[in-house]
Amino acid sequence: MNGKHIGWIVLLLLGLVAPFLVYPVLVMKILCFALFACAFNLLLGYTGLLSFGHAAFLGSAGYLCGYTVQGLGLSPELGLLAGTVGAAALGFMFGSLAIRRAGIYFAMITLALAQLVYFLALQFPFTGGEDGMQGIPRGHLFGLIDLSDTMNMYFFVLAVFLFGFWIIERAIDSPFGQVLKAIRENEPRAISLGYDVDRYKLLAFVLSAALAGLAGATKTLVFQLASLTDVHWHMSGEVVLMTLLGGVGTVFGPIVGATIVVSLQNYGAELGQWVTVLTGVIFVVCVLAFRRGVVGEVALLIKRSGIRP
Amino acid sequence: MDIFGIPIQALMGQLLIGLINGSFYAILSLGLAIIFGLLNIINFAHGALYMMGAFCAWIGLTWLGLNYWVALIAVPVVVGAFGMLIERTMLKHLYQLDHLYGLLLTFGLALIIEGLFRYRFGISGESYPVPELLSGGFNLGFMFLPKYRAWVVAVSLVVCFGSWFIIERTKLGSYLRAGTENPQLLQAFGINVPLMITLTYGFGVALAALAGVLAAPVFQVNPVMGSNLIIVVFAVVVIGGMGSIMGSIVTGLGLGLIEGLTRVFYPEASAVVIFVIMGIVLLLRPAGLFGRER
Numbered sequence: 371m372n373g374k375h376i377g378w379i380v381l382l383l384l385g386l387v388a389p390f391l392v393y394p395v396l397v398m399k400i401l402c403f404a405l406f407a408c409a410f411n412l413l414l415g416y417t418g419l420l421s422f423g424h425a426a427f428l429g430s431a432g433y434l435c436g437y438t439v440q441g442l443g444l445s446p447e448l449g450l451l452a453g454t455v456g457a458a459a460l461g462f463m464f465g466s467l468a469i470r471r472a473g474i475y476f477a478m479i480t481l482a483l484a485q486l487v488y489f490l491a492l493q494f495p496f497t498g499g500e501d502g503m504q505g506i507p508r509g510h511l512f513g514l515i516d517l518s519d520t521m522n523m524y525f526f527v528l529a530v531f532l533f534g535f536w537i538i539e540r541a542i543d544s545p546f547g548q549v550l551k552a553i554r555e556n557e558p559r560a561i562s563l564g565y566d567v568d569r570y571k572l573l574a575f576v577l578s579a580a581l582a583g584l585a586g587a588t589k590t591l592v593f594q595l596a597s598l599t600d601v602h603w604h605m606s607g608e609v610v611l612m613t614l615l616g617g618v619g620t621v622f623g624p625i626v627g628a629t630i631v632v633s634l635q636n637y638g639a640e641l642g643q644w645v646t647v648l649t650g651v652i653f654v655v656c657v658l659a660f661r662r663g664v665v666g667e668v669a670l671l672i673k674r675s676g677i678r679p
Numbered sequence: 680m681d682i683f684g685i686p687i688q689a690l691m692g693q694l695l696i697g698l699i700n701g702s703f704y705a706i707l708s709l710g711l712a713i714i715f716g717l718l719n720i721i722n723f724a725h726g727a728l729y730m731m732g733a734f735c736a737w738i739g740l741t742w743l744g745l746n747y748w749v750a751l752i753a754v755p756v757v758v759g760a761f762g763m764l765i766e767r768t769m770l771k772h773l774y775q776l777d778h779l780y781g782l783l784l785t786f787g788l789a790l791i792i793e794g795l796f797r798y799r800f801g802i803s804g805e806s807y808p809v810p811e812l813l814s815g816g817f818n819l820g821f822m823f824l825p826k827y828r829a830w831v832v833a834v835s836l837v838v839c840f841g842s843w844f845i846i847e848r849t850k851l852g853s854y855l856r857a858g859t860e861n862p863q864l865l866q867a868f869g870i871n872v873p874l875m876i877t878l879t880y881g882f883g884v885a886l887a888a889l890a891g892v893l894a895a896p897v898f899q900v901n902p903v904m905g906s907n908l909i910i911v912v913f914a915v916v917v918i919g920g921m922g923s924i925m926g927s928i929v930t931g932l933g934l935g936l937i938e939g940l941t942r943v944f945y946p947e948a949s950a951v952v953i954f955v956i957m958g959i960v961l962l963l964r965p966a967g968l969f970g971r972e973r
Contacts, residue, residue, distance in 0.1 A: 420779045467958055470965035474721045474778050475917060479961065482914040486954035493947060603910060607786060614783065646794030653787025657780050658772060 373669075374539075377622050381535075385528045394524045395592065400632045401531040402589040407612040407624030408538050409581035414610070415619030416542055417574045418554030422477045422606050423464065423484030424582050427457040429601030430487055431583030432590040436503040437496055439591070446509045446517060450530070450587045457583020458576050460487070465575030469568055472557075481603060488601045502597030506590060523592065530588050534581050539621060541577060550574055611649060614656045617663030626664050685943055691822040693939045699828055699897060701935015702835030703729075705928045706890040707912045709842055710883035712921040716859040717879045720770060720781030725887050726909025727792040732758050732891025733900045734796060737807050747810035747896075754892050755885035762884025766877050789906065796902040804901030831893050838889065839928045846924050855879065914957045920970015930968060 388397045406428055413419045431453030439449040468479045491497045498504070508517035517523045541547050549570050552560040561567050590596045599605065608631065616627025631649075638645055656663070662670060707725055714722050722728075735754045739745035745753065765788065773780050809827045816825040846852035857865045858875055866872045891905075898904060912931075919930030934953050942949040960968065 420782070422782075467961045470961050471917070474715075474719075474782060477779065477782055478721065478913040478917050479957070481910055482917065482954050482957055485910045485914075486951050486958075489950040489954075493950075603906075607790070610783065610786075643794055643798040646797065647791050650787045650790030650792075650794060653790065654769065654784055657784040657787065658769060661776075661780070 374621065381622070381625070382532075385532070389521065389524045394520050396632070396636055398524055398527045398592045399589070399636075400629050401527050402585050402592060403609075403612065403632050404625040404628040405531050405534045405588070406582050406585040407609050407616070407628045408535055409578045409585065410609045411613045411618065411620075411624045412538055412541065412550075412581075413574060413578045414613055415623075416547060416554060417550045417571060419469075419571065419575070420477045420610070421468075421480040421575075421578070422603070422610070423480030423482075423487075424578075424609050425601050425603060425605035426464070426484035426487040427461060427579040427582035428586035428589070428605060428609075429491065429596070429598075430460055431457040431586035432596040432600050433491065433497050433503065434583075435587035435590045436506045436596040439509060440503060440506045441496065445513060446511055446591055449509075449591065450584060453587025453590070454580050454584045457586065458580035461576045461579020461583075462572070464579065465572045469571045469575065481606065484601070484603060484606055488598070488603070491598060491601045497596070500598065502595060503590075504595055506594045506596065508591050508594060517591065527588055527592060530584065534584050535625075537577075538581065542621065546570070546573070608649070611653055611656075613663075614661075615652060615663055617665035617667075617669075618661075620663065620665040620669065623663050623665035630664070688822050690943055693943045694936060695822075695824070695828055695832075695939075697936045697939020697942070698932065699831050699935070700938060701932040702832050702839075703890050703894060703908065703931075704912055704915045704935050705839050705931030706835055706886050707908070708915045708919065708927040708931050709839055709924065710886040711912065711916055712924060712927045713842070713846070713855075713886075714880055714883040715921050717855065717862075717876055718766075718770065718774070718781070719778050720773070720785065721778075721913075722880075722883065723782055723785035723909070724765075724788040724792065725785075725883075725912070726905030726907075727789040728758055728762065728884050728905070729887040729891040729894070729908065730796065730902060730905030731761075731792060732888030733807070733895040733898075733904065734800070734891075734902075735888070736892045736895045737805050737900045740807065741805075747892075750892050751889070755889045758888035758891075759881040759885030763877050763881040765884075766880040770880065771873075789909075793902055793906060800902055802901060802903060804899035804904075807895035807900050809896040827896055831897060834893060835890075838886070842886070843924045843928065911953055914953050918953075918957050918960045918967060920967025922967070923969040926967075926969025 385401075406424070410421065410424050413421050434456040435449040435453035438444050438452040439446060464480060464483050467483065468476050471479060492499055508523060510516055511522075511526060515522050515526070517526060542550075549560065549565055552563070552565070553567055553570060557567060586600060589600070612627035612631045613624045614627070615630060616625065617623025634648070635645060638648070641648065660667070707729060711722060711725055714720060732754050735758060736747070736750040739750045739754065740747070769784060769788075770781060773784060813827040813830050816823055817829070818824075846855055854865065854870055854875060858870075858872060862872050894904070915931055915934055916927070918934065919926045921927070934956065937956070938949055938952055941952040948955075
């Protein structure tokens with residue numbers, strides 16, 4: 371029993387109990403964003419690449435899923451597949467361009483490419499422009515389970531989240547993940563050890579994009595809506611905030627961060643414009659004084675107090 | 680008179696708008712490049728500070744009765760001082776850390792500034808009258824040239840080349856270039872580097888605010904005017920590379936013109952053309968047109 375096992379058990383229990391305590395749609399929203407943030411953290415936390423364009427994957431997967439389910443009339447699992455594969459392909463294109471530059475340029479390139487996707491989404495006829503796609507049917511999973519039932523949908527979303535999270539966790543613990551960490555810590559050394567750094571970065575980027583796409587496609591099914599909000603650069607900033615607040619480079623941090631940010635937006639809806647200001651303030655405070663994030667700080671406290679979990 | 684089936688007035692009109700946009704790209708990317716050179720920070724708040732410059736000019740006119748000419752001098756000073764305050768209280772603490780934290784901090788600042796202005800002024804925007812001296816225009820025979828637009832282009836060119844001259848040809852500029860290369864060594868020669876960093880950030884911010892004042896009579900003054908612009912400017916910076924001051928200026932103006940031409944010949948692509956060019960440049964010359972790998 372180590373910290374990770376305890377984390378998994380707590381996560382499972384919370385996932386099973388939460389919809390009976392809180393409004394299930396809110397929990398589904400949190401799960402989608404948690405998966406999104408975990409996928410993002412694979413890049414920032416474990417590879418050291420700051421992507422400022424992850425909204426492009428979330429949003430375009432949402433549109434693809436919506437089109438597959440609504441426009442083509444296919445089943446929801448194929449919608450998720452289309453969204454994930456589409457986001458992975460987009461991730462491959464973004465990644466191939468962005469990894470040509472390092473550090474700060476990488477962030478600017480991903481941001482600019484995501485803005486390109488935003489303008490395309492605004493202009494393409496099938497996305498519905500400013501209105502977005504509305505009334506997307508949830509359909510029947512594998513033709514059997516009716517997803518328009520909230521509880522059925524909830525447990526489907528929980529399963530998707532756990533699947534995505536498991537993949538990320540496996541990736542981090544695998545030899546592949548070790549190479550990513552080596553790149554984060556010291557790229558020239560990783561190169562001198564003979565690793566094809568660019569290929570590893572690209573693979574991490576595609577994996578992260580695909581899982582962000584999975585999150586976006588799932589979100590579309592939950593809300594039966596795909597809109598420009600999800601491709602806007604504000605969304606790319608939000609996922610950075612979730613990860614930073616929860617703890618960059620911690621396994622469970624992004625989940626905590628997503629929970630805090632989504633709850634804040636939900637219960638703070640009456641704050642209106644102040645939400646943007648508050649988001650900015652949290653950013654500034656996190657960068658100046660709270661760089662480890664919630665999970666990072668808690669882990670440090672446990673370590674200092676000498677408790678071995 | 681037509682060129683490729685496009686009336687020459689329309690073509691020239693769009694080219695002029697392109698040139699004006701290009702002037703703003705040039706001033707803003709110049710500011711970003713100067714700040715990045717010394718601070719190693721990409722100032723995400725640049726767009727918000729540009730917007731703040733435009734709003735300060737509007738506030739000065741409507742609340743305090745200060746005219747355009749006063750704003751042109753006073754606003755960059757005030758917003759520049761605000762920038763120096765940011766540098767002294769926040770950015771200063773980040774120089775030892777990964778450069779990405781500077782980007783994240785200034786992103787947060789941009790959200791705060793934009794959010795505050797949206798709270799106070801809404802998103803509909805305010806209009807700023809063209810100063811009397813510059814209203815009207817010249818009839819050049821083949822097109823009508825509004826005086827104010829000619830003025831914006833002229834001022835931008837003077838500011839850009841003035842900055843280039845200061846940085847590349849004066850003693851002060853040589854300190855700046857030395858600081859970009861090796862700040863520790865420069866400090867060892869007795870130059871007050873922290874003060875220089877503060878002033879440099881203030882100067883970059885003042886440039887953004889000046890662009891804001893220039894933009895106020897051309898565009899609607901609204902709280903989101905900066906955030907839409909800054910992402911394009913980032914693409915401009917990636918295309919040009921931040922290694923050279925002249926590179927930033929030329930790239931900014933050139934891309935503005937290309938955007939204007941696209942608006943004439945293929946309007947659907949005008950919003951994305953700069954991003955597409957960025958992709959092509961990254962494929963062919965990853966360091967940027969004027970950049971060097973660092």
